């Protein structure tokens with residue numbers, strides 16, 4: 607009963623098959639092969655536009671490289687104070703941007719409050735050259751609280767960004783779960799809402815090392831290839847990154863996986879909602895739930911073999927995550943233990 611993270615899951619069989627098929631013969635290196643061209647085209651197809659697509663191997667690299675193209679070394683990047691980029695990527699963003707400052711902003715349910723963001727930007731501008739120059743907004747969809755942004759919500763951040771000539775980035779480590787949850791198209795959740803650049807992750811959704819920087823703004827895409835190479839993310843055997851993408855995008859495997867993961871979290875949620883002693887303060891919209899569970903019950907759950915995170919945002923808060931391979935019986939077994947504890 608592993609509910610710690612979706613990256614504890616294994617590989618989707620389609621990915622393993624695609625890797626095995628790509629394992630024979632020879633192909634050009636560094637992304638010059640046919641599989642890579644096909645995978646980039648498949649990503650463009652789902653976004654319904656000729657975006658620039660750069661496969662990398664970790665979500666941290668995707669975020670840090672993306673932000674390096676969106677914000678100068680003397681700039682500020684406005685994000686939620688609980689964002690992965692700020693809390694879980696060491697100083698990768700600072701390193702890759704050459705020193706840009708992440709400004710963590712408070713806000714309900716993992717979303718930075720717009721008015722607070724505006725106030726930070728305006729204060730920085732008053733200080734002029736003495737403060738970090740406002741450079742980019744970075745949002746996570748799914749958020750670090752398990753909630754999702756609709757296209758309309760994203761557009762509101764875009765409008766603020768436009769007032770101050772900022773770029774907009776989305777950390778989409780769980781983008782598939784947001785697409786399924788909102789019912790919006792990938793295009794509506796990105797360039798349609800004014801997003802310049804998406805870190806698009808499928809590692810948590812059945813891939814092995816399936817992360818991409820997808821750029822919708824031509825000027826931002828210029829010379830990005832050099833950033834990736836310089837960062838050591840232009841794989842020589844690039845086709846093994848690409849093969850994963852083709853396998854997951856074909857027949858909408860990525861969406862089916864995400865739908866299953868979201869459904870499993872809803873099933874878990876239904877069980878938590880029935881327990882008066884357990885509070886679920888944040889909306890459950892994707893494949894993560896953050897129940898507040900008294901300490902004695904948490905101990906009992908762990909004794910019975912349930913694995914989950916303690917989450918630092920609130921006292922007694924925990925995080926449970928489901929993924930493409932989470933089974934109904936695993937969830938039901940967890941709920942039975944929760945009921946008896």
Ligand SMILES: Cc1ncc(COP(=O)(O)O)c(C=O)c1O
Nearest residue numbers: 663664665666667690746777779
């Ligand atoms: C929201 C979010 N963004 C980015 C990442 C970074 O991924 P990685 O661990 O591959 O660097 C994660 C990983 O947990 C994540 O949850």
